[in-house]
Amino acid sequence: xxxxxxxxxxxxxxxxxxxxxxxxxxxxxxxxxxxxxxxxxxxxxxxxxxxxxxxxxxxxxxxxxxxxxxxxxxxxxxxxxxxxxxxxxxxxxxxxxxxxxxxxxxxxxxxxxxxxxxxxxxxxxxxxxxxxxxxxxxxxxxxxxxxxxxx
Amino acid sequence: xxxxxxxxxxxxxxxxxxxxxxxxxxxxxxxxxxxxxxxxxxxxxxxxxxxxxxxxxxxxxxxxxxxxxxxxxxxxxxxxxxxxxxxxxxxxxxxxxxxxxxxxxxxxxxxxxxxxxxxxxxxxxxxxxxxxxxxxxxxxxxxxxxxxxxxxxxxxxxxxxxxxxxxxxxxxxxxxxxxxxxxxxxxxxxxxxxxxxxxxxxxxxxxxxxxxxxxxxxxxxxxxxxxxxxxxxxxxxxxxxxxxxxxxxxxxxxxxxxxxxxxxxxxxxxxxxxxxxxxxxxxxxxxxxxxxxxxxxxxxxxxxxxxxxxxxxxxxxxxxxxxxxxxxxxxxxxxxxxxxxxxxxxxxxxxxxxxxxxxxxxxxxxxxxxxxx
Amino acid sequence: xxxxxxxxxxxxxxxxxxxxxxxxxxxxxxxxxxxxxxxxxxxxxxxxxxxxxxxxxxxxxxxxxxxxxxxxxxxxxxxxxxxxxxxxxxxxxxxxxxxxxxxxxxxxxxxxxxxxxxxxxxxxxxxxxxxxxxxxxxxxxxxxxxxxxxxx
Numbered sequence: 001x002x003x004x005x006x007x008x009x010x011x012x013x014x015x016x017x018x019x020x021x022x023x024x025x026x027x028x029x030x031x032x033x034x035x036x037x038x039x040x041x042x043x044x045x046x047x048x049x050x051x052x053x054x055x056x057x058x059x060x061x062x063x064x065x066x067x068x069x070x071x072x073x074x075x076x077x078x079x080x081x082x083x084x085x086x087x088x089x090x091x092x093x094x095x096x097x098x099x100x101x102x103x104x105x106x107x108x109x110x111x112x113x114x115x116x117x118x119x120x121x122x123x124x125x126x127x128x129x130x131x132x133x134x135x136x137x138x139x140x141x142x143x144x145x146x147x148x149x150x151x
Numbered sequence: 152x153x154x155x156x157x158x159x160x161x162x163x164x165x166x167x168x169x170x171x172x173x174x175x176x177x178x179x180x181x182x183x184x185x186x187x188x189x190x191x192x193x194x195x196x197x198x199x200x201x202x203x204x205x206x207x208x209x210x211x212x213x214x215x216x217x218x219x220x221x222x223x224x225x226x227x228x229x230x231x232x233x234x235x236x237x238x239x240x241x242x243x244x245x246x247x248x249x250x251x252x253x254x255x256x257x258x259x260x261x262x263x264x265x266x267x268x269x270x271x272x273x274x275x276x277x278x279x280x281x282x283x284x285x286x287x288x289x290x291x292x293x294x295x296x297x298x299x300x301x302x303x304x305x306x307x308x309x310x311x312x313x314x315x316x317x318x319x320x321x322x323x324x325x326x327x328x329x330x331x332x333x334x335x336x337x338x339x340x341x342x343x344x345x346x347x348x349x350x351x352x353x354x355x356x357x358x359x360x361x362x363x364x365x366x367x368x369x370x371x372x373x374x375x376x377x378x379x380x381x382x383x384x385x386x387x388x389x390x391x392x393x394x395x396x397x398x399x400x401x402x403x404x405x406x407x408x409x410x411x412x413x414x415x416x417x418x419x420x421x422x423x424x425x426x427x428x429x430x431x432x433x434x435x436x437x438x439x440x441x442x443x444x445x446x447x448x449x450x451x452x453x454x455x456x457x458x459x460x461x462x463x464x465x466x467x468x469x470x471x472x473x474x475x476x477x478x479x480x481x482x483x484x485x486x487x488x489x490x491x492x493x494x495x496x497x498x499x500x501x502x503x504x505x506x507x508x509x510x511x512x513x514x515x516x517x518x519x520x521x522x523x524x
Numbered sequence: 525x526x527x528x529x530x531x532x533x534x535x536x537x538x539x540x541x542x543x544x545x546x547x548x549x550x551x552x553x554x555x556x557x558x559x560x561x562x563x564x565x566x567x568x569x570x571x572x573x574x575x576x577x578x579x580x581x582x583x584x585x586x587x588x589x590x591x592x593x594x595x596x597x598x599x600x601x602x603x604x605x606x607x608x609x610x611x612x613x614x615x616x617x618x619x620x621x622x623x624x625x626x627x628x629x630x631x632x633x634x635x636x637x638x639x640x641x642x643x644x645x646x647x648x649x650x651x652x653x654x655x656x657x658x659x660x661x662x663x664x665x666x667x668x669x670x671x672x673x674x675x676x
Contacts, residue, residue, distance in 0.1 A: 092637035104673050111618035111672040116642045118670045131668060138664040142657045144646045146637045147630055304649045305626075309543040312651040316550060344650075 009035035010140055013063035015047040015080065016040065016098075017072055021121070025067070028132035034140040039063065044075025048083060051090055062148040063093060065139055068115075070099040070106065078113060085114040092146040096135060158203065159272060161188045162195035162225070163210040163237065168260055172208060172237075178265030184272070192216040196228030206233040206272050206279075209254070211245070218245065222252045233279035235271055255279055296354040300347045307347060310340040349478060356405065356484045363489070365512045366403050368396040368442070372430055375411045379418065386426055388418045393431030397440050398512040405485045406509075412478045413444040413505050421448035433506065439491065440511045445504040451497040459495065532558035533666045536589040538570040538606065539563065539624075540598050547651065548593070551658035557666040562589065567601025570594070571609060574616060587674040588619055591665055594641075596625040596632060604639060611640040618672045622661060
């Protein structure tokens, strides 16, 4: 676990425009064993500005994990993914695509753009919460996340 | 210069004192000592960096440094060089502190003579060699312990895993004796794993810990108690922590290990009906605070008071030492690294008080460091 | 309840330590998902399996595995090289690779993610935690995550 080394909470960036989904994801990740902070970007442009620490995001912590919806305003999720994985500094950060589409082409394309993982959002509430908890159960406790290097 | 010549650097700002030392050393026949002088600590340290010096004669009152700080900075500037401190008066306390801070010896300026000076310098150099060698041997030993215990973990995992699998799959095919043997194997492998874990922690405790900083002991103890609250409640234990515990200079994570271990043991291995644990400060003296963790448990026979801190001794008396729990060897090692020590006061049937010392963080410490910076 | 892949997931385990192979197999055995597990013992065998060469030339035409569990310390060809070759290949570049190894060193962790590993997992030393980690990883990647289709 990344936080093991420093004892600090894990920083998660959720890129999601649907307020309901934002709320549910925050709920699901809040009361878990591993301390985490969640930042939210509501469109692709905000996400990239935050990751590049531009302007008002100059002091934002670098995320340890990114949850990325594909359908975003301003800059589409696929483009955000491409730019993250093209950037040498951002590339190691695991990106989990969390989106409604189950289309095989979307899945294939995401992995082709080097998404670390693709998870289809269930429509049903209970299942959605459970999926988010599984994401937490895996990425925050079992996985060793890459350390954010000093800039 | 022949290699039998001893190169000595005198760091002394008072010209009269410097001349006295030069003349005294010149009395020693055979030109065996070569003396250079520097009149500030800074120029002295610069000189040390340039060419090898065997020993330093160090006045503690220099224009750019005072007292123990001088010793510390000289050691930083030239790690491994033997330092003999020159004191102006019979200041025993300062001299003893200088030794504790890493100087090899001390001399009183008013009572120098050639033979004494020569002998002191030679002894200091020898001691310096020995200390360096000792440090190196210890580091190698710790490194060895670390690698061995690290490598042992893998076969241990296999041992634990397969005895577990055997129990799960074949227990019904074994008779009671067979199951009993299997359980013993599984238990032994867990004990061995715990031992290896402790060895690993012990070897880590010996390495240079992170930088020491100011630690709020009261807060730390509070955190630990909160962390083991379920155990406290289950045992029905009553804990009392003195108010106003002093801040100390320590590496926070390791200090937490010390307190967690002692408090945890006091709660967990206390067999009395109403377990009591008291935590506080018994004394503050000479820059050190003596903390105590006291319980009303079964107590420890005086003949074991020293041995309970030994790593392997505990194993031989597993039944007796269950009460003292694991990790005292680690606690002792950590405290020694922090500049303190630990001992126990106890009689059988009369509880136990673990006492340990730590350097107190004081306002004075902060401002000295600011001045020196 | 959670959507599962209809066909059993095909997993390639690249691991040279036989004890770890046994423990991993047993952990997978506990999963409630369907899977087929192939085991290879060194990096060369892994490459032969994936590229259908050498003793595995008979695999030509068969679909690639759904998931690869890759140890880094392997004889013959090491893990990072296997990973690099996977990512460089057109047919295999989207195949999920999970690095499962003892190393906790940042250079290995960063290096693996940079080379395109989907996930890096440090094998827990504790046996029960190791089993748990494998169970969680199996459950997550087979039942929760969507794997890219293997159609060429």
